[in-house]
Amino acid sequence: MLKTRLFLLTALLAFTASRARAGIPAEQDDCLGCHGGDKSMTMDLPSGEKLPIYVDTAVFAKSVHGEMLRCADCHSDKNGYPHNSKPFKNRRDVTVAYYEQCKACHFANYTKTLDGVHFAVLAKGNQKAALCVDCHGSHDITRPTEPRARISATCAGCHQKESDVYVKSVHGKALAEQNQDVPVCTDCHRAHDIADPRDGKLSMRTPEVCGRCHTNEKLMAKYGLSTHVVDSYLSDFHGMSASLQRKTKGGPKGMVAAVCTDCHGVHDILSAKDPTSHTVKANLVQTCRKCHPGANENFPSAWLSHYQPSWNKASLVYGVQLFYKFLIPFILGSLAIQIVIHLWRVVVNR
């Protein structure tokens, strides 16, 4: 009898207490009774590392899951006391062991990660590969895009070298000035199904990746940039080659035709007007020589710099185009007329 009354009292207290604290379902598990108190609470691992097992109630309450999830929703193996503990060797083991917990709710994004480079690296046994919590956090998960610049900062956590280059690029500098138009890492690399940039498939996709913004009339008008960069590229030798190489089964063999990033750079893209840019006229020979070792200073003018030939730009090319525009219909028309009148005469003669 006494036991029952005591239990009811505790339950009532716990209930009112949780209502008072913004109703965190996690609290209802009473896990925070132990894990939410002592900030120095840790667990010793065989590796000698200490695993912090304190959870800041306020931080969790503010996280996207704060009003939604119970502790056991993610820590599904800890639904009783004492906990059935698993034999973790080190802290990374713990993270890897819990990594699939997100799958239950975020199945679509989880599936995407299976096509991603991080998963491929993990599958090969490299436990350093980024897992959900490495980018999103665990108890402190907030919307990853708020603010947008946070995304690039997140990737920089591991990819510092690339980040150092990116922040100096035309896109990176603008991002630092709170510009919301420029691409962050995930705009080109994607977030969950990140392609391995080393196998060439991502660079083959650059006309489409870069084209998403650089063919957007409204966006480009804001910066005075041409939206014809993609179609002028695709109609030129490099563009047609790359388009066909992309269609080749089993990927391209040998050298891949230049894509956007081969001339403009990857993380170090600068404005084409910047004197240190790879594509500014003074540096163009060097850029061409990356693929055409024998190129001299005449060679860069073989590339029409994304211009459509006209009387003012590339007049020779324009002239040849115009010549055939008239010659082909004239010749073929004359031949066709001759065939027709010949046949007509044959019919008349009969």
Add this chain to the structure above:
Amino acid sequence: MNAPAQQHSEQIVRFSFSQRLEHIVTIFTFTGLCLTGLPQKFYAKGWAQWMVEHLGGIDQTRWIHRAIGILFVTATVVHLVNGLNALLSRRSAFTMLLNKKDFEDCVLQLRYYLGLTDEHPRYDRFDYKQKWEYWSLFLGNIIMGLSGLMLFFPTVFAKVLPGQLIPAAKVAHSNEGLMAFFVIAVWHIYNAHLQPDVFPFDTSIFTGKISRERMLHEHPLELARIEGRSADDDHGHHADASRKVG
């Protein structure tokens, strides 16, 4: 002349073995170049991508195209050297050269087709249509060969010539190639296969022989010369026999 007089069995030798061989080589190289070249021009089309895929990818397609191109250019050079040699050593009159009569023949032929006259031009070894096709092909070969080499070795050409010649060569190569394809597909196939006089198939360039009857009809002036008589002796095949070979 490559055609010695042969009157027996009503068959006349019109083309020598080397001429027939040249034609066969041209058929195969030209077809090969079209098959590997046109899909590059129309790379955005589904059929082009299908063809490139079945040729082993764009890189392999290009190597095949270049290999056949080299053969094609070589054949053209051999033809040019042989032709010049024959012409300069005066072993033969170069029956393919254009002359005033070809233009007159052309006008007369068109007037005949239109029903403005009943007088049909009387042709020598090659009529103006054949000459036009020959010289078009010859000039086309030079354009295709030169522009093709520029596209094959762009950095080498840019060393001595303005860089803009490379994209200009690409435009020329692409358009000239397409035009050549259409001229052959429409005009040559019509004249050698579909036109009523030869339908369904003119075999003379393959067998080297042509019937005397066809010679009389299509090349009366040459036939007369072969048979060592004046063209006027033709018994009224066509009214006007006064025209002589230039």
